[in-house]
Amino acid sequence: MTTEITPTVSATIPAPATPYQGDIARYWNTEARPVNLRLGDVDGLYHHHYGIGAVDHSALGDPEHSAYEKKLIAELHRLESAQADFLLGHLGPITPKDTLVDAGCGRGGSMVMAHQRFGCKVEGVTLSSAQADFGNGRAQELRIQDHVRSRVCNMLDTPFEKGSVTASWNNESTMYVDLHDLFAEHSRFLKVGGRYVTITGCWNPRYGQPSKWVSQINAHFECNIHSRREYLRAMADNRLVPQTVIDLTPDTLPYWELRATSSLVTGIEEAFIESYRDGSFQYVLIAADRV
Ligand SMILES: C[S@@+](CC[C@H](N)C(=O)[O-])C[C@H]1O[C@@H](n2cnc3c(N)ncnc32)[C@H](O)[C@@H]1O
Ligand SMILES: CC(C)=CCC/C(C)=C/COP(=O)(O)OP(=O)(O)O
Numbered sequence: 001m002t003t004e005i006t007p008t009v010s011a012t013i014p015a016p017a018t019p020y021q022g023d024i025a026r027y028w029n030t031e032a033r034p035v036n037l038r039l040g041d042v043d044g045l046y047h048h049h050y051g052i053g054a055v056d057h058s059a060l061g062d063p064e065h066s067a068y069e070k071k072l073i074a075e076l077h078r079l080e081s082a083q084a085d086f087l088l089g090h091l092g093p094i095t096p097k098d099t100l101v102d103a104g105c106g107r108g109g110s111m112v113m114a115h116q117r118f119g120c121k122v123e124g125v126t127l128s129s130a131q132a133d134f135g136n137g138r139a140q141e142l143r144i145q146d147h148v149r150s151r152v153c154n155m156l157d158t159p160f161e162k163g164s165v166t167a168s169w170n171n172e173s174t175m176y177v178d179l180h181d182l183f184a185e186h187s188r189f190l191k192v193g194g195r196y197v198t199i200t201g202c203w204n205p206r207y208g209q210p211s212k213w214v215s216q217i218n219a220h221f222e223c224n225i226h227s228r229r230e231y232l233r234a235m236a237d238n239r240l241v242p243q244t245v246i247d248l249t250p251d252t253l254p255y256w257e258l259r260a261t262s263s264l265v266t267g268i269e270e271a272f273i274e275s276y277r278d279g280s281f282q283y284v285l286i287a288a289d290r291v
């Protein structure tokens with residue numbers, strides 16, 4: 001009897017560049033939190049980022065009703081997709097001929113949304129072979145695998161040609177890398193006149209230093225949240241000139257307050273809510289021109 005072996009990206013996974021990257025690859029290879037999978041199951045877009053926008057209480061209905069939990073999950077998912085839509089809306093004019101890069105692409109939800117919106121090619125990189133396989137599996141199911149591709153690759157050292165990419169983004173993935181190294185790489189593969197966008201959580205220099213809540217978030221996700229100041233400095237040093245900076249903190253709080261009431265809580269909700277409220281942590285979008 002012969003066994004057919006389906007080649008997957010995991011067959012050719014590069015060795016992690018550092019022991020830390022090995023830890024992060026393991027983290028995301030074993031991640032299967034219901035708060036991410038059950039939200040993704042709503043419509044097949046799997047996100048690893050948070051939500052923005054007002055909660056539609058009329059869509060939720062009566063908390064005592066048996067259908068409430070399902071509606072709550074759909075509402076959290078709607079807010080997470082609204083966040084990705086908002087990011088994509090800052091990439092500038094994109095045509096089907098363009099190539100976009102999703103740096104730290106997770107399970108690929110934002111990539112699918114980008115292709116559906118612009119008709120273009122989207123290349124994603126993640127440290128996790130499980131995530132890349134998942135994203136490529138979804139692209140195949142949607143028959144968009146010629147346009148949407150995930151690979152296991154360090155976002156600080158990508159195979160994309162110099163000046164070949166129209167726009168690129170990091171959606172909640174900058175807190176795993178050195179920002180100077182990251183922006184040097186985006187700047188290398190972006191076209192002059194191209195656009196870089198990030199949505200991220202950053203600590204607020206006005207608070208002084210990272211608060212205990214920020215330290216708690218770092219420990220929870222094994223990440224290293226940067227300050228707002230560090231983003232702007234590292235961009236300036238790498239020919240990325242901010243065009244738009246938006247403080248999304250008031251827009252993400254309703255998502256967290258709703259999530260804190262759900263059965264899918266993970267224990268990190270208090271740290272996000274308290275740090276957003278005390279001003280030590282901010283949720284921001286930065287869109288920059290590659291000059
Ligand atoms: C919180 S998830 C965000 C996923 C995705 N951007 C989204 O919005 O759903 C963080 C992602 O960053 C990726 N990541 C962290 N460090 C990375 C690196 N050095 N190179 C590539 N990906 C990295 C992880 O593998 C993971 O996919
Ligand atoms: C804004 C900051 C600091 C983000 C840290 C990166 C991160 C883990 C994002 C969400 O991933 P997830 O969707 O897998 O997390 P969760 O399981 O909490 O929904």
Ligand SMILES: [Mg+2]
Binds near residue numbers: 048
């Ligand atoms: Mg999540």
